[in-house]
Amino acid sequence: MKPKTADYPVARLIEVFSAIQGEGLNVGTRQIFIRFALCDLRCHFCDSAHTWDAPPMCHIEQTPGCRDFETHSNPVSLPLLLEWIERQNQPCLHDSISITGGEPLLHAPFLVEFLPQLRDLTGLPIYLETGGHRPQQLSMILPYLDSVGMDIKLPTVSGEERWQAHAEFLQRCYSSQAEVFVKLIISHQTDPTELEKAAELVAACSPTIPVFLQPVTPLQTPHYLHETELLPPSPEQVLTWQALMKRYLKQVRVIPQTHKAIGQL
Numbered sequence: 040m041k042p043k044t045a046d047y048p049v050a051r052l053i054e055v056f057s058a059i060q061g062e063g064l065n066v067g068t069r070q071i072f073i074r075f076a077l078c079d080l081r082c083h084f085c086d087s088a089h090t091w092d093a094p095p096m097c098h099i100e101q102t103p104g105c106r107d108f109e110t111h112s113n114p115v116s117l118p119l120l121l122e123w124i125e126r127q128n129q130p131c132l133h134d135s136i137s138i139t140g141g142e143p144l145l146h147a148p149f150l151v152e153f154l155p156q157l158r159d160l161t162g163l164p165i166y167l168e169t170g171g172h173r174p175q176q177l178s179m180i181l182p183y184l185d186s187v188g189m190d191i192k193l194p195t196v197s198g199e200e201r202w203q204a205h206a207e208f209l210q211r212c213y214s215s216q217a218e219v220f221v222k223l224i225i226s227h228q229t230d231p232t233e234l235e236k237a238a239e240l241v242a243a244c245s246p247t248i249p250v251f252l253q254p255v256t257p258l259q260t261p262h263y264l265h266e267t268e269l270l271p272p273s274p275e276q277v278l279t280w281q282a283l284m285k286r287y288l289k290q291v292r293v294i295p296q297t298h299k300a301i302g303q304l
């Protein structure tokens with residue numbers, strides 16, 4: 040018997056849209072972005088503070104890349120979300136689907152149901168973008184993921200300290216079939232001893248895991264929580280820090296947020 044609408048899993052969303060990925064290993068590729076609401080971290084550099092709480096409404100793009108958003112009330116049922124993704128999934132357009140937030144792993148029970156159906160519907164690879172601090176929830180959905188981009192939060196830049204959780208998270212990714220890379224946001228205030236600690240953490244798992252150093256993008260408008268403005272590192276700092284990390288790791292790339300450089304939403 041078909042379930043009643045009220046029986047379907049639901050999730051709280053921010054938005055669904057089609058865009059060019061501007062960060063990490065998938066930079067430059069076209070993705071369908073599913074941005075989930077809620078985050079349990081409070082990074083100083085956060086450019087998605089609007090995701091921290093669940094809004095009453097979410098924004099759904101009708102035509103891929105056209106920003107012709109319609110609004111729907113939260114929470115959203117699983118079949119309705121699949122309908123929206125089907126509308127986005129035009130032939131030959133997208134390389135993969137980005138599960139992002141906020142912190143998408145706060146929706147792990149929903150994702151366990153949703154991701155296998157998403158793959159059946161689209162055939163597209165599934166990429167998880169995460170703060171990298173919730174290993175238990177990761178394990179619930181790892182079998183359905185093709186790649187994972189996880190952060191290591193540097194305390195002097197982010198204000199968050201999650202070393203132990205990051206180490207466990209990375210180990211679980213590396214032991215799975217999913218491809219994994221690590222992203223570190225760096226600013227002029229970054230403490231190089233934290234970069235060295237991060238490099239050791241990654242190398243302890245495998246020195247072949249790609250690491251991306253991402254110079255912080257200054258926020259357009261000062262956020263009420265930001266007591267001091269985070270500025271990008273100088274070219275000299277970036278060169279020194281890349282060299283420092285390459286003593287431990289084979290792949291350390293420096294890439295700023297390219298979607299902001301091209302003025303993309």
Ligand code: SF4
Binds near residue numbers: 088141
């Ligand atoms: S984990 Fe991401 S969404 Fe959450 S506060 Fe940090 S930067 Fe913002």
